[in-house]
Amino acid sequence: MEICMDFLSCLDHDTSMKILMYLEDPSDLVRAGSVSRSWRDFVIANGLCKQLCLSMFPHLLRVDCVIEPSCVKEKASEVGCSKYVEWETLKREHKAYAFLAQGCLSFPFEECIKDAISASSTDNYPEESIRNTLQPGNRYWSSKGQRKAAVPETLVYKLVADICVITEINIQPFQAYFQYGSPIYSAESVRFRLGHPKCPMDDTLSEPLDDSSDDKFIWTYSSSEFPMAQKSCLQNFKLPEPVVCIGGILQIELLRRVQRQEMDGLFYICVAHVQVKGRPLSSAFGVEMLGPSGKFVLKAKSSTPPSLPEDASCRDVHLHGLVDSGQMVNLLGGEVLIEYDRNSEDDEAADEMDDELPF
Missing domain, CATH: 2.60.120.260 (Galactose-binding domain-like)
Structure with a gap:
């Protein structure tokens, strides 16, 4: 325990993917993305929440794109960087698909x-x-x-x-x-x-x-x-x-x-x-059909979950409030409060990454 090692940094990409794809619960993937900045970037960049959601519900393969109508920030036009636009899209899909998978499993009947x-x-x-x-x-x-x-x-x-x-x-x-x-x-x-x-x-x-x-x-x-x-x-x-x-x-x-x-x-x-x-899932998502193609736009309207019934199971409660060792990972509320253990390299990039915290 005295020697800490990030196994993702020691393994090749395919092996890391295979390990994380064994996670079958969206809350586990959110927790994995909360371990460190490098884990978070790996989960988002490889669209692991999206892949899990599509494997659980194949009909969602018809999603053409994800939009957030309430989001008015358009930093891409200011920065003009294609990599930034791509990263923002991946982050948006990560949040939407994680919440969508969670909602499909745990919203009240x-x-x-x-x-x-x-x-x-x-x-x-x-x-x-x-x-x-x-x-x-x-x-x-x-x-x-x-x-x-x-x-x-x-x-x-x-x-x-x-x-x-x-x-x-x-x-x-x-x-x-x-x-x-x-x-x-x-x-x-x-x-x-x-x-x-x-x-x-x-x-x-x-x-x-x-x-x-x-x-x-x-x-x-x-x-x-x-x-x-x-x-x-x-x-x-x-x-x-x-x-x-x-x-x-x-x-x-x-x-x-x-x-x-x-x-x-x-x-x-x-x-x-x-x-x-x-x-x-009407409180959280809407759809816009794209003609006869069968494709549709997924509109992430809200990230606030509906109230659970009084007799909800413990599993459902943990899915809505992801609590681990005193750390609140509030996927549905749109925030993640995390204190990372940073090394010297992390400190140099910390200020640049502040506005890119998950969700």
């Missing part, structure tokens, strides 16, 4: 549906509108009747944020107690799609439409089929792994009809309630 956009068909509008599925109760959405059981239906919803990490969808089929035998109008199976509009949508949505909507949205994720039980309860469909929805649109595909209505002999699908569980 919430109900993620904001409103209903459309249903592929509605039997009696507005009495049986898709909007009836937003709240539990006695009302419901009903499709039009079909002679063929194979005809599918789709329900499209707007989520509460442009970026949401979706983990599960819950659907309750409707049971018609007012009909003989109290039939349950479930589908045989369901499938989920996540995506974004081809054109910008207003925040205030109009009345839901009868429309399949495939020509209005670009779907970037499609799940496998989940079997649906013919039971009048809130049925849970958990995705195999959390999925980042970029663009805030969910489509529920209801595949194959099960129940025929006795009075007309037609097949129907009816849904009483829909829930979507996940982590909305």
Whole structure:
């Protein structure tokens, strides 16, 4: 312990990268970047937080660039140094991706549906509108009747944020107690799609439409089929792994009809309630879609985390306030308070680096 050695300075670049890439928690990478200035520069210069975030959530590979709308400093125009501009970009991405990865893992779970956009068909509008599925109760959405059981239906919803990490969808089929035998109008199976509009949508949505909507949205994720039980309860469909929805649109595909209505002999699908569980990141991030390319601009709007629920786990608490041996590394607040052990070479560069402290 009497001899201190920086192993990163003793190893080649590839070996150092391999070691640090074993860190699978964004808070660990932030701590690694807080060990010393040389470690901080290594983490930022090699985009380790970005690489970790993209490996965890591959849909974020469509990020074209990261911007901070609230940032008004433009030192690059004064300095005119391409290396400075590149370094500022790397620092901005380091902070944004570290916070984004952290938020995807530790923001509180919430109900993620904001409103209903459309249903592929509605039997009696507005009495049986898709909007009836937003709240539990006695009302419901009903499709039009079909002679063929194979005809599918789709329900499209707007989520509460442009970026949401979706983990599960819950659907309750409707049971018609007012009909003989109290039939349950479930589908045989369901499938989920996540995506974004081809054109910008207003925040205030109009009345839901009868429309399949495939020509209005670009779907970037499609799940496998989940079997649906013919039971009048809130049925849970958990995705195999959390999925980042970029663009805030969910489509529920209801595949194959099960129940025929006795009075007309037609097949129907009816849904009483829909829930979507996940982590909305609206307080921290926004997106700007870049046309049909599927690429988007990630807007880092804020670095202040939402309040955690009272029953949050210890892991979540440590992710939001990174505390280590009395040292507060407040990633979400945008500051890192660190006292470095400097040698003589560090002292010479200290003044030049003061404005480049992490975050």
